[in-house]
Amino acid sequence: MEDGIMGCKYFPTSRVQRLNCLAGRDEEIETLAANIKSKTWTALTGSKFTGKTLLVKSVAEYLRKTEGYVTLYVDVKTAGNFERLVETAYRKAPMTVKRRMELFLFRKSLDVTNRSSFKAQETLPPQILFWKLLTTLPEQSVVVLDNVHVLGRETALLTGVLWDALNEKGSRKHLPGLIVTGPTPQAVLHFLNPSEIGWGSVDISKGTHFVGREFGHVHLAPWSDEFSRRYLYEGLAECGVSPSMREVAHVAEVSGGLPAVLSFYGRFRCRGYPRDRILSMIDGRLFSQVRREIRDIIKERFPKKNTSLFKALSLYARGVSIREASxxxxxxxxxxxxxxxxxxxxxxxxxxYGFVSPAYARAVMKLR
Structure with missing residues (x-):
């Protein structure tokens, strides 16, 4: 198979993989690694289950092992807001960085409870803490803000900090590499589409002008049907399973080219689970995540009409026209x-208005 995957475990369970074991992502790996080393801050986009987190963690780990890079990873979705993002980043920072920051925190009258957490006084907002963290980290480091779109309006706080850090250091070459991730370019528009009033079409941070300093962009698309079939067939053959072409074609169709879905199926098939049981597990464990996230999105955006919209979307996924669903x-x-x-x-x-992957359509057919 292409992309140098021979000799690798096809259906990985680890959250970090050797780079040559990341099937179908050679170009994205090369671009992301080059951008980190050149200090080209980058937005990594891709729909759910396309492998964004696996890719960025694997590239960062490779650079740690080969060139001594320091990695600071924060899942913004888990953090929930900007203040918690900063707290998490500080907690995960190397001890040498914390020690350097403790003097700064003391001077700014912060209550440093221990070397793994902090409690900022009202006089010192988390923006200053994050700015100091960025400017204290070694140049050979990378900060990863996964699911950064969750910040919403608080994106203004982040962009303001980045702007101040650039002004402090003069250029990105004296700052850590930075990777932000989101599902689509629209979700991270403020990083990809700079304008004279800031990032994106809305002035989210007055005085933040990043024209000429825009982010690089790497996008992960679902695999093609052909690639999905080859990956599944060769992976199953490697673990001693002889799938029929019909099984391979059906699973590739169900997965919609989403690497996480194919890997999930392959892992359990190699353990001897029957096909139908695994497909049921995919719906219960993976597709249920899609339904839950979409349900939450619709509830937040349309609180008074969410039940009817669940039904409309389910109908639409089954091929019913928008007019008829309405x-x-x-x-x-x-x-x-x-x-x-x-x-x-x-x-x-x-x-x-088509589903990015047929797998998403399959998932929302059961939306209630």
Whole structure:
């Protein structure tokens, strides 16, 4: 198989892999590694289950082992807001960095409870803490902010800190590499589309002008049907399973080219689980995550119409037209379109209102 995967475990369970074992991602690996080393801050985008976190962690680990890079990884979705993001980043920072920061914290009258956490006084906002962390980390380091789109309006706090750090150091070459991730380019627009008033079309941070300092962009798309079939067939053959071409074709179709879904199927098939049971597990463990996230998105955006919109989206996933889905549920077509545009921003639909992966359509058919 291409991409140098021979000799690797096909269906990995680890959250970090050797780079030659990341199937189908040679170009993205090369670009991401080069951007980190050149200090080209980068937005990594891709829909759910395309492997963003696995890719960025694996590249960072490779650079740690080969060139001594320091990695600071924060899942913004888990943190929940900017203040918790800063707390998590500080907790994960190397001890040498914390020691250097403790003097700064003391001078700024911070209550440093221990070397793994901090409690900032009201006079010193978390923006200053994060700015100091960025400017204290060694140049040969990379900060990864996974799911950065979750910050929403608090993105302004982050961009303001980045701007101040650039002004302090003069250029990115004296700062850590930076990777932010999100489901779509629209979700990280403020990093990819600089304007004279800031990042994106909205002035989210007054005085933040990043024209000429825009981020690089790496996008992960689902695998092609052909690549999915080859990966699954060769991986199963390697563990002693002889799948029929019909099984391979069906699973590739169900997965919609999502690497995480194919790996999940392969792992359990290699353990001797029957096909139908694994497909049921995929729906219960993976596709349920899609339904839960979409349900939360719709509830937050359309609190008074979410139940009807769940039904409309389920109908739409089954091939019912927007007009008919609107008619059956009593929701206006305008509202249905607004819901679909929201899901475009979250990476579930493309600009043509089609599902990015057939797997997402399969998942939301059961949305209630």
């Amino acid at each position: 008619h059956r549920t009593g929701v206006s077509r305008q509202t249905v379109y607004e819901m679909l545009r929201t899901l475009i921003e979250w990476g579930y639909l493309n600009e043509g």
